[in-house]
Amino acid sequence: MTIRITALLLFFISIQATAQKLEYSILTLPDSLKQNANAIIRLNKVDIHISSQKSMTVNQYRVVTVLNELGLEDLNLVAHYDKNTRVSGIEATAYDSFGKEIKAYKRKDFKDVSVADGVSIFNDNRALYLDYTPVGYPFTMIFECKTETANTAFIQPWVPLEGYLISTQNSEFTITYKPELHLRYKEVNFSNGITLNKNETTGKISYTAKNLVAKKREDLSPDFYDVFPIVYFTLDYFALESVEGKASSWEEFGKWYYDSLLSGTDELPEATQEKIKELVGTEKNPIEIAKKVYHFVQQKTRYVSVQVGIGGWKPMLAKDVDKLGYGDCKALTNYTRALLKTVGVASYYTVVYAGDREMRDLQSDFSSLQGNHAILTLPTDNGLVWLECTSQVQPFGFQGDFTDDRNVLLIKPEGGEIVKTKTFTEKENLKTTTAQYQVTENGHLSGKVKMVSNGLQYDWSFHKERKSREDQIKDYKEEFSNINNLKINKIAFHNNVQQIEFTEELEMEAESYAQNSAGKLLFALNAFDQNAFVPKKYKNREFPFAIDRGYTDMSLTEITLPEGYVVEAKPEGIMLDNEFGYYKIEFIPEGNSKIVCKRKMVLKKGFYDKSKYETYRKFRETIAKNDNSKIVITKP
Numbered sequence: 001m002t003i004r005i006t007a008l009l010l011f012f013i014s015i016q017a018t019a020q021k022l023e024y025s026i027l028t029l030p031d032s033l034k035q036n037a038n039a040i041i042r043l044n045k046v047d048i049h050i051s052s053q054k055s056m057t058v059n060q061y062r063v064v065t066v067l068n069e070l071g072l073e074d075l076n077l078v079a080h081y082d083k084n085t086r087v088s089g090i091e092a093t094a095y096d097s098f099g100k101e102i103k104a105y106k107r108k109d110f111k112d113v114s115v116a117d118g119v120s121i122f123n124d125n126r127a128l129y130l131d132y133t134p135v136g137y138p139f140t141m142i143f144e145c146k147t148e149t150a151n152t153a154f155i156q157p158w159v160p161l162e163g164y165l166i167s168t169q170n171s172e173f174t175i176t177y178k179p180e181l182h183l184r185y186k187e188v189n190f191s192n193g194i195t196l197n198k199n200e201t202t203g204k205i206s207y208t209a210k211n212l213v214a215k216k217r218e219d220l221s222p223d224f225y226d227v228f229p230i231v232y233f234t235l236d237y238f239a240l241e242s243v244e245g246k247a248s249s250w251e252e253f254g255k256w257y258y259d260s261l262l263s264g265t266d267e268l269p270e271a272t273q274e275k276i277k278e279l280v281g282t283e284k285n286p287i288e289i290a291k292k293v294y295h296f297v298q299q300k301t302r303y304v305s306v307q308v309g310i311g312g313w314k315p316m317l318a319k320d321v322d323k324l325g326y327g328d329c330k331a332l333t334n335y336t337r338a339l340l341k342t343v344g345v346a347s348y349y350t351v352v353y354a355g356d357r358e359m360r361d362l363q364s365d366f367s368s369l370q371g372n373h374a375i376l377t378l379p380t381d382n383g384l385v386w387l388e389c390t391s392q393v394q395p396f397g398f399q400g401d402f403t404d405d406r407n408v409l410l411i412k413p414e415g416g417e418i419v420k421t422k423t424f425t426e427k428e429n430l431k432t433t434t435a436q437y438q439v440t441e442n443g444h445l446s447g448k449v450k451m452v453s454n455g456l457q458y459d460w461s462f463h464k465e466r467k468s469r470e471d472q473i474k475d476y477k478e479e480f481s482n483i484n485n486l487k488i489n490k491i492a493f494h495n496n497v498q499q500i501e502f503t504e505e506l507e508m509e510a511e512s513y514a515q516n517s518a519g520k521l522l523f524a525l526n527a528f529d530q531n532a533f534v535p536k537k538y539k540n541r542e543f544p545f546a547i548d549r550g551y552t553d554m555s556l557t558e559i560t561l562p563e564g565y566v567v568e569a570k571p572e573g574i575m576l577d578n579e580f581g582y583y584k585i586e587f588i589p590e591g592n593s594k595i596v597c598k599r600k601m602v603l604k605k606g607f608y609d610k611s612k613y614e615t616y617r618k619f620r621e622t623i624a625k626n627d628n629s630k631i632v633i634t635k636p
Contacts, residue, residue: 037214039071077130085149160209182236220545234368254416266338361407400459426550428455438560445513529555571629
């Protein structure tokens, strides 16, 4: 009897053990990994095996403990596939905070979805995705996935610390490969005080990292790619959608790109060739010819994402774009290139990492499949001219903040070349404001404002003319948020696309702009050009900080005081000049009833050590304070 009871007890213990992952209990986590973390990567083990130029297998075993709702996005329960990549195995298992199994998920539980972006009309990329809704926090998810692909042109990087507010307990990354394929790698940000281990032998390289604590995002922190450790990988001998390639330099990579992806795509119908030649007429200036072609493309085509073809990298045929009237960035760039070629103007298809919030470079010292967007480059006697071929409203030759100031790849017939797109200076990014307003005895404000924007300030403003009146008013109320009860009575725009200059003219009013206290009126003289941004204060800042783009704001505001009032107290103004920029504001009386507020603020682009952060913060704090400095007027 005792033997039977003991056997039964062992049986239940065995079952309980199989249903638990005690090592993934929340109780086993060190407190240091929980601090500042929404999720903790308990283990991320990636094994990549490249058996040939056209064969790569990726095995992933990933264990993530999610501490709260914000950590859900770090689960990454997804596997992508297409006609050349298949998911040969996928499953997941959820555990509660003590490591007890909640539920196991097999392939049939994963949703099979198209990886569409909302605008793609053709898209052969798909994904298996587990839509998991937790019953409580914290919980742990084990995710196992195996993919097999013929595409070896892109090898995922090793990113041991995956982002802000995520800790990593254990990360293991291994690549085995045939030495004759020539694996290259690049280590970035390895000197940031994080312990990483590497082991390299012939045909194999591996990295490990343990107990990497979560980092908080700080105001003005540089991009993720400039802070966290990353290792990039590529092969000299690779394949993309059955097209083999060899490239150990950008020149060689560009030559392969041109020959394999662009060559033969620029054929146009005879009728279109004749039409574009007739449009150009007798014009001989390449820039003027390009303007006519660019405007032709803007009027004839529209942007539609097309994610098919060679990994989404090979453009649609130019003749198909001509027939259909649409295309994605690759197609429209290539179509414009083909039209220019027809009338004898050379241009280069150009690969770029696009994004207005993140200025990411193609790595000039590491040739590989990079970038997420295509633009067109014109070589001229006065330098390179950049064309955004997906926009129906962007002025010719104007490069906005979507692709400015970053390394890009020119694809030339003879090979690739890394160049930098235009960097707008703080002087070029100029906004000039002239305004007049009067304050009545009851504190009512009424006035006119004229704002003229150039450079990137143009890019940040000219979209307003295409918005609804309701949205325009909403924008202005946000822009002039320092003015309560604001009412916009008139809005007029002038968009000078030749000079790249956008003008806004407003008529507005606001009740109770000036505060009345015992017969005295108190209000900020600088009503229309305030900058209230003050970076957060840190006792111990960890990261350097970046000012991605510089600019200049200048304003001249004439204020008319109510009749019979005199100035009791007026701000004196201030001037600051340092490595971050320049600021000067003056309040100049003109007679008894008028004051002129004259302001200039210059912010310089830069990448700065964390030791300078507090100085910069105080610089911005002083600007915000003086922008809102107030006058007191009273009746004698």
